[in-house]
Amino acid sequence: MNKSFPLPVKAVVIDLDGTLLNTAPDLAEAAQRMLRDLAMPPVSLDTIRSYIGNGIANLVKRALTGEMHGKPDDALFVKALPLFEKHYDEVLHCETRPYPGVMEGLKALRDAGYTLVCITNKAQRFTLPLLAAMGMKDYFDLILSGDSLPRKKPDPLPLRYAAIYYEVEPKDLLLVGDSLNDSQAARAAGCPVVLLPYGYNGGKDVREQDCDAVIDSLPELLKLIRKA
Ligand SMILES: O=C(O)COP(=O)(O)O
Numbered sequence: 001m002n003k004s005f006p007l008p009v010k011a012v013v014i015d016l017d018g019t020l021l022n023t024a025p026d027l028a029e030a031a032q033r034m035l036r037d038l039a040m041p042p043v044s045l046d047t048i049r050s051y052i053g054n055g056i057a058n059l060v061k062r063a064l065t066g067e068m069h070g071k072p073d074d075a076l077f078v079k080a081l082p083l084f085e086k087h088y089d090e091v092l093h094c095e096t097r098p099y100p101g102v103m104e105g106l107k108a109l110r111d112a113g114y115t116l117v118c119i120t121n122k123a124q125r126f127t128l129p130l131l132a133a134m135g136m137k138d139y140f141d142l143i144l145s146g147d148s149l150p151r152k153k154p155d156p157l158p159l160r161y162a163a164i165y166y167e168v169e170p171k172d173l174l175l176v177g178d179s180l181n182d183s184q185a186a187r188a189a190g191c192p193v194v195l196l197p198y199g200y201n202g203g204k205d206v207r208e209q210d211c212d213a214v215i216d217s218l219p220e221l222l223k224l225i226r227k228a
């Protein structure tokens with residue numbers, strides 16, 4: 001359904017991995033170190049990139065099985081997850097960088113008076129130090145991580161929570177993301193959604209996705225929205 005631009009918006013909700021930050025290199029390094037500890041063969045950066053989006057536990061299961069919906073042996077998973085988390089703590093912001101235009105876009109959105117929210121499937125123990133290390137944590141009035149609520153994207157719960165928190169309708173919350181998790185969560189919650197093409201959408205082109213617009217960088221968003 002095509003919406004009329006500029007969209008009236010009360011808050012901008014922004015995804016982390018693949019939208020704000022290119023986290024794949026550090027996630028891949030943590031996965032390689034975990035696999036080495038387990039005497040298992042390494043996995044390429046591109047393959048790990050295709051595993052990102054549904055939280056660390058799913059990324060580890062995929063790295064252990066080589067399948068998107070793989071179910072590793074429980075004993076192996078229980079051993080592997082803490083290894084991954086220890087290594088990800090070590091490399092959390094070694095290679096990770098904001099995508100081009102993200103810092104400029106956050107500043108422009110804040111200067112235009114929009115409330116900014118971050119909703120990610122990444123666990124809070126990584127989300128908060130990572131946003132702080134990137135110098136962007138203070139832009140966000142509310143940060144919901146993958147373990148902040150009982151369910152995470154593509155479930156609509158985090159977006160519904162944000163709408164209630166700000167006492168706005170879901171239609172007034174715009175989600176900016178990089179993957180099917182974001183567009184599905186937004187559609188289920190009744191929120192408009194804009195996608196960026198440079199993130200982690202399982203290797204699929206976001207332009208084939210059900211969304212309201214695709215932009216090349218965050219600053220372009222300001223042309224598509226207005227204060228509601
Ligand atoms: O898979 C993750 O941990 C991160 O996913 P995100 O794209 O929601 O930030």
Ligand SMILES: [Mg+2]
Nearest residue numbers: 015017018178
């Ligand atoms: Mg993402």
